[in-house]
Amino acid sequence: MTTILVIEDVEALREEIMETLSYEGFDVLGAENGVVGVQMAKTYVPNLIICDIAMPELDGYGTLTALRQESKTSMIPFIFLTAMTEKTDMRQAMQLGADDYLTKPFTSADLLGAIASRLQKYNSVREHYYDEIKAAGARFEYLSHHDGLTQLPNRILFYESLAQAILHAKINHKSLAVLFLDMDNFNIINNTLGTDIGDQLFKAIAERLRRYTAPCDMVARIQGDEFAMIISDIADQNSIKQETQKILDLLSRPYNLYGHEVFITSSIGITLFPEDHQEVEGLIKNAELAMYYAKNHSRNSYKLYSPDLNVQSSEYMALANSLHRAMDRSEFRVFYQPLIDLTSGKIVGAEALARWQHPDLGIIMPNKFIPVAEQTGLILRLTEVVLYSVCEQMRSWREDGLNYGYMAVNLSGQHFRPENNLIETIGKILQETGTNPEHLELELTESIIMQNAELTIQVLSHLQAMGVKIAIDDFGTGYSSLSYLKHFPVNTLKIDHCFIQDITTDRHDATISLAIIELAHSLSLQVVAEGVETAEQIQLLRQYGCDRIQGYFFSPPLPAAEFEKMLIEGKCL
Known part of the structure; x- marks a missing residue:
């Protein structure tokens, strides 16, 4: 039900307005002055407020000013009742944020028409506002799960998707591969050609990987120059090795950016589900470890995870x-x-x-x-x-x-x-x-x-x-x-x-x-x-x-x- 607050110091007029509105099906509240009206507005947050201007203690202008300063009452439609007919009075009312005003005396039709007009506009604005909030929420949800530069899924969405892919593979008794990719010496591109070209190169790399990836699989940008992929339904190690070599070849082709022919190579680490691990964190750790091994030992190459890498990693820490x-x-x-x-x-x-x-x-x-x-x-x-x-x-x-x-x-x-x-x-x-x-x-x-x-x-x-x-x-x-x-x-x-x-x-x-x-x-x-x-x-x-x-x-x-x-x-x- 729509609630309307009537703030009027003349009791007879206040009661008349409240009776008229109640008869029209509104839930009506009454306040004898601005001080009481402000408190009731904060407590009940009505859908619309009708307020006299000339009142003791706190007049209509002060009442409106107080309500507009409070976040929860600042947007409530506000209609002034006034016996003042000077344009300066009306201009002041509108400058303070009033939505409409009625000049005394007025008829019930005038009152109900003004209320209907204000509520219709308010509802329209509110619906638009809620649509904007919904769109902003959707945009925030997208940005929180995607990389702003390449529009690829980010680390958060990759982890979530990997968990789902693992569950699907378990149910269907399938294998999958997790690949971690790191671009070799990417900082040299930024230092020699500038970060703008570096960003364009990231986009070009992302687009190549996106086009290469099957609809049921995923490619994500994890951070900086690191990317990751989920490749489902793997037949055996040889098939994923062949796929990975194709990715290396794909990424090593020249990129034409702003008149520059740019070359980049990558290092890729591979781990398999369920052979190497059966949980998200374990697979990601394995793929990263294999990637760093490839990067440190040869570059422009891939490395398939094996338990020996853990031993080598322990040796590295000891060293x-x-x-x-x-x-x-x-x-x-x-x-x-x-x-x-x-x-x-x-x-x-x-x-x-x-x-x-x-x-x-x-x-x-x-x-x-x-x-x-x-x-x-x-x-x-x-x-x-x-x-x-x-x-x-x-x-x-x-x-x-x-x-x-x-x-x-x-x-x-x-x-x-x-x-x-x-x-x-x-x-x-x-x-x-x-x-x-x-x-x-x-x-x-x-x-x-x-x-x-x-x-x-x-x-x-x-x-x-x-x-x-x-x-x-x-x-x-x-x-x-x-x-x-x-x-x-x-x-x-x-x-x-x-x-x-x-x-x-x-x-x-x-x-x-x-x-x-x-x-x-x-x-x-x-x-x-x-x-x-x-x-x-x-x-x-x-x-x-x-x-x-x-x-x-x-x-x-x-x-x-x-x-x-x-x-x-x-x-x-």
């Missing part, structure tokens, strides 16, 4: 914990692999390589602990330890009158973040050890260079101005567009061993190596061939004009004392 203690216990040693000049055959320097002298496991190689150091953030501290050790060793050799040439030390991409103050760290170490900056070479990979190109140029330019040499390590395995070389302050290119190992038998590797050497020389850069293991390789590299070599043919990495002995003896190629 990470031991790594912290190893730093405090000074368990790291520096080995030196000679760098040989191909013209003179003499040692002209060495690459400094960290080894972990574990008290129980013996020597642990860098390929075991460097990835852990990178992921735990200990790589910064480890590199600083190595740099101090190398510079102190150079001071010792210098004091003994040994010509060691220069020492090359590898850097991590984490050093090229604004907060890590690489320039200050290098400067401090050189000053404290009295090392000539020209005796130090810093090595970094192509991928590190491209992570934050603008900052990297600034840092390397400053270091080179100090006299420190800069080398690109593992050259040819990263972007290899070569165009960045003219922008970056670089002294040396190191050809990756993967091109050197078959250089005498594979004409493609030979051609690539020769091209790198000729390009480097055209840019006045030195070239070092890594991983040289045979005399035939050396002969061909000499023929190509390579400047220096490094590898087991001449010497493996050696402890400082053995490298020192080699220097004293003047060992040559």
Whole structure:
């Protein structure tokens, strides 16, 4: 029933209005003044209010003002009753928020007509308001379950859908696969081409995955550059491997974005229901673990979950914990692999390589602990330890009158973040050890260079101005567009061993190596061939004009004392 509140200080008129409205079927309340009327409106929240203007204690204007300030009464239709006929009075009433006014005297028809008009408008507005609330609720429900950029289901909806898919598979005795996908080196796209293109690439990736996914399956964006898929009714492992390879191939095709041809690869982890696990959390954990394994070991590849990964994960945690203690216990040693000049055959320097002298496991190689150091953030501290050790060793050799040439030390991409103050760290170490900056070479990979190109140029330019040499390590395995070389302050290119190992038998590797050497020389850069293991390789590299070599043919990495002995003896190629 519609409730109407009548606020009128003249009792006879109030009773007359209330009687008329009651006769028309309204539920009617009465108040003798504005103070009582405001309180009754707050208590009963009527559907409409009829109010006199001239009243003692609180007039109609004050009553309306008080009601409009309260959230639950602010929208109630309000009709003024007034004997005032001046336009200024009526304008004031409307400015305060009145919906209508009746001038005394008025007829029952006038009153009922005004009420009907106001209630009809109010109901229309209320229905529209409720429709908007319903639409907003639906929109909120959608946004809470979908990614705003790609419109794919998000993590929440993926978890819910996976639970339903598992239930369906259990009932129907079917298998399903959960895939976790991570885009390799996506941050390089953002840093080099900008976040706008990065966002467009996300949309393009999402669209490819959406079109590939069957209607009964699902693809979701979990976070950042991580996506996930549910593939139902899997026949066997081979079928899901074939499907996953198709996805890798699909994502690796070029993307044309704002005139840029962009390439991206991905790493995918796979787990199967019911073989690997039968619950949502377990399957997701398995798929993530397999994905991280693929990402850390090869990239642009997939890994099928196996219980061995849990063991490896436990080993990783144990290694990470031991790594912290190893730093405090000074368990790291520096080995030196000679760098040989191909013209003179003499040692002209060495690459400094960290080894972990574990008290129980013996020597642990860098390929075991460097990835852990990178992921735990200990790589910064480890590199600083190595740099101090190398510079102190150079001071010792210098004091003994040994010509060691220069020492090359590898850097991590984490050093090229604004907060890590690489320039200050290098400067401090050189000053404290009295090392000539020209005796130090810093090595970094192509991928590190491209992570934050603008900052990297600034840092390397400053270091080179100090006299420190800069080398690109593992050259040819990263972007290899070569165009960045003219922008970056670089002294040396190191050809990756993967091109050197078959250089005498594979004409493609030979051609690539020769091209790198000729390009480097055209840019006045030195070239070092890594991983040289045979005399035939050396002969061909000499023929190509390579400047220096490094590898087991001449010497493996050696402890400082053995490298020192080699220097004293003047060992040559």
